[in-house]
Amino acid sequence: MGFSAVFANIAILINGFVVTIQLSIIAIVLGTLLGSLLGILRALDFRILSGTIRAYVAVFRGTPLLMQLFFAFFGLPMLGFDVDRAAAAVVALTSYSGAYISEIVYGGIIAVAKDQGDAAKAVGLSFWQMMRFVVLPQAMVVTLAPLVSWYIGVVKDTTVASVIGYTDLLRNATAVVAVTNSPFETYLVTAGFFFLLTVPMGRVVAILEARTARGWQ
Amino acid sequence: MPYGRKTPPAVNLDGRQPIEIVDAVKSFGHITVLRGLSLTVGPGEVVVLIGASGSGKSTLLRCIVGLETLDAGDIRSVGLSVREKHNLRAIRTHVGIVFQQFNLFPHLSAVDNVTLGPRLVLHQSREEARAQGLALLGRVGLADKADSYPLKLSGGQQQRVAIARALAMEPAAILFDEVTSALDPELVGEVLAVMRQLAQDGMTMLVVSHEMKFARDVADRVVFIDEGVIVEEGNPDLIFTEPRDPRTRQFLRRVLEH
Numbered sequence: 001m002g003f004s005a006v007f008a009n010i011a012i013l014i015n016g017f018v019v020t021i022q023l024s025i026i027a028i029v030l031g032t033l034l035g036s037l038l039g040i041l042r043a044l045d046f047r048i049l050s051g052t053i054r055a056y057v058a059v060f061r062g063t064p065l066l067m068q069l070f071f072a073f074f075g076l077p078m079l080g081f082d083v084d085r086a087a088a089a090v091v092a093l094t095s096y097s098g099a100y101i102s103e104i105v106y107g108g109i110i111a112v113a114k115d116q117g118d119a120a121k122a123v124g125l126s127f128w129q130m131m132r133f134v135v136l137p138q139a140m141v142v143t144l145a146p147l148v149s150w151y152i153g154v155v156k157d158t159t160v161a162s163v164i165g166y167t168d169l170l171r172n173a174t175a176v177v178a179v180t181n182s183p184f185e186t187y188l189v190t191a192g193f194f195f196l197l198t199v200p201m202g203r204v205v206a207i208l209e210a211r212t213a214r215g216w217q
Numbered sequence: 218m219p220y221g222r223k224t225p226p227a228v229n230l231d232g233r234q235p236i237e238i239v240d241a242v243k244s245f246g247h248i249t250v251l252r253g254l255s256l257t258v259g260p261g262e263v264v265v266l267i268g269a270s271g272s273g274k275s276t277l278l279r280c281i282v283g284l285e286t287l288d289a290g291d292i293r294s295v296g297l298s299v300r301e302k303h304n305l306r307a308i309r310t311h312v313g314i315v316f317q318q319f320n321l322f323p324h325l326s327a328v329d330n331v332t333l334g335p336r337l338v339l340h341q342s343r344e345e346a347r348a349q350g351l352a353l354l355g356r357v358g359l360a361d362k363a364d365s366y367p368l369k370l371s372g373g374q375q376q377r378v379a380i381a382r383a384l385a386m387e388p389a390a391i392l393f394d395e396v397t398s399a400l401d402p403e404l405v406g407e408v409l410a411v412m413r414q415l416a417q418d419g420m421t422m423l424v425v426s427h428e429m430k431f432a433r434d435v436a437d438r439v440v441f442i443d444e445g446v447i448v449e450e451g452n453p454d455l456i457f458t459e460p461r462d463p464r465t466r467q468f469l470r471r472v473l474e475h
Contacts, residue, residue, distance in 0.1 A: 118284055119320035123334030123386055124309040133333060137324050216323040216368055 005180035016172030027093035035101025060099035108143035240290035252445035313383030373404030
């Protein structure tokens with residue numbers, strides 16, 4: 001009982017922590033790639049494409065992440081996909097993050113786009129030159145702070161995987177609770193593990209927000 | 218009357234006009250801004266467009282460089298029609314534009330603002346472009362600000378960098394869209410001085426402006442636009458002293474009474 005029992009089982013928590021980190025990194029990288037692609041495509045302003053992307057965003061922002069995870073884990077196999085717990089978690093987190101990140105990226109682009117786009121076109125830049133040298137560099141600065149903020153959420157959202165039995169930090173914490181009979185102490189220590197990730201990330205967000213406010217000096 | 222021209226235009230136009238606007242029509246929704254406007258700007262000419270806000274002057278300039286698309290009519294820059302999309306990049310290298318809000322690239326230094334176009338579009342090397350950029354910044358009086366960032370520059374300085382940026386593309390003509398309207402009064406003079414010098418150096422210029430003294434001193438031709446058509450045009454002395462159309466008279470009365 002108590003903290004000593006929890007620390008006796010610390011290896012289980014550490015294993016779970018490592019899995020959570022891995023899942024977070026994969027979801028963040030893939031989600032950012034997907035979201036950036038969708039955000040940029042949406043900025044092209046082609047009617048059908050924009051409409052499709054907006055529908056995608058509405059679906060994945062309008063339904064619970066946990067439900068999307070169940071859909072991936074239980075539903076996809078019925079369509080013939082061989083989906084294990086890890087894959088289901090990655091698919092659900094990626095598609096969910098992609099939707100939100102596409103909004104962040106799109107917002108950043110249109111915040112920059114109009115006048116800067118005019119100026120870039122005026123000196124004869126092609127569309128991709130304009131995006132690469134003028135719009136995206138500026139949009140990236142604007143989106144960085146909201147993005148990292150979102151990433152903090154992703155780290156916490158990985159815990160949905162525990163519901164389908166994936167051995168992440170939270171799942172392993174519940175296992176430790178079963179062994180030690182000390183939920184309070186166990187979850188307190190678990191919170192500490194999460195802080196190891198979220199507190200530094202929060203600091204990064206604060207720095208980015210300050211730099212964005214300062215502008216181009 | 219304009220100063221004597223020192224040098225002929227640098228670009229070889231092969232007999233083509235820098236800017237030819239033919240029956241331009243442009244609407245935004247229900248509002249028709251350009252109603253069949255025609256205007257030609259010849260090599261080395263300085264044409265100043267005057268008129269009330271909303272008369273279509275800025276829209277016209279934006280249409281010339283393809284930032285807006287015409288609904289009807291045509292605009293040819295150095296013979297290239299703006300109605301053919303594949304011409305747009307070429308047109309934009311022949312006709313530069315300076316905006317009211319400067320629109321400098323804030324993440325680039327002044328000289329990098331000026332050299333971006335030449336490097337990416339004219340395929341100049343970094344050294345070539347920088348040398349030209351520094352020379353142009355010198356020409357507008359900002360050689361010492363080459364590595365400064367736009368946010369550190371005054372409005373007048375930013376606008377002069379914007380002019381250098383337009384010049385860097387070695388255009389046949391430059392459009393000026395109310396380039397001093399967003400400036401504090403004491404900064405207007407430095408920008409007009411650069412424009413006067415450009416005119417004297419033989420640059421073809423199409424200028425939208427409220428600066429009547431500048432128009433009177435520098436323009437070869439003043440064109441009064443009202444409700445999307447040319448009402449009257451001619452020699453600046455004539456337009457300002459003996460306008461024939463009552464609408465011109467009314468406009469000038471309002472403007473010159475400040």
